[in-house]
Amino acid sequence: MTQHLTPVGRRPANRGPKAAAGNRAALVDAAREIFTADGLDAPLSRIARRAGVGQGVLYRHFPDRHAIAAAVLEENVRQIEQAAAARGARLDTVLGVLTWHLTQSAAFIGLLHADGANGGPSVAAFARDLSERVERALRGCLRDGHRLGAPERPDDLMLAVAMVSGAVTGPTREERARRALAAWRLLGVTVGPVRPFEG
Structure with a gap:
């Protein structure tokens, strides 16, 4: 909107x-x-x-501040889910939306790495829920035989997301996007345009 x-x-x-x-x-x-x-x-x-x-x-x-930050994170995840649910959704397109959110929000990166150490059980549960939703959305777009969907390595998908999110640094959105795309490329994963979902 x-x-x-x-x-x-x-x-x-x-x-x-x-x-x-x-x-x-x-x-x-x-x-x-x-x-x-x-x-x-x-x-x-x-x-x-x-x-x-x-x-x-x-x-x-x-x-309070936590409530509005949580709403931003919820909206980020909702957009990724919408991109994944769109007719003809492809993993590269959804990864482009995910990457856009990574370049926009340090809090979103923190969410994907959340272990509960910085906010207690309710924050950990919230972060875990949103992270699991991101994983489900991405998994729904994986084609048979995709390198991130190997059944014998079920952690590869979110490990790749964590690795890319760790590379998302820099003073400008453009620099963060450039680094994120370079990280995906090094992992051998194709990513579509880095932009928000516009459904």
């Missing part, structure tokens, strides 16, 4: 209670952009301004 976001500094218009779903989507999109640019410690007021809503609207949808 594409939202028109308000430039920083302008007072947002009140769109009323009927705009709740649109407000929530705008907040998630804005949070992804702000967290990508400034990290997870960015002021929540910047997210509200970027989404074109008041800070009260943000807190009605997301009571």
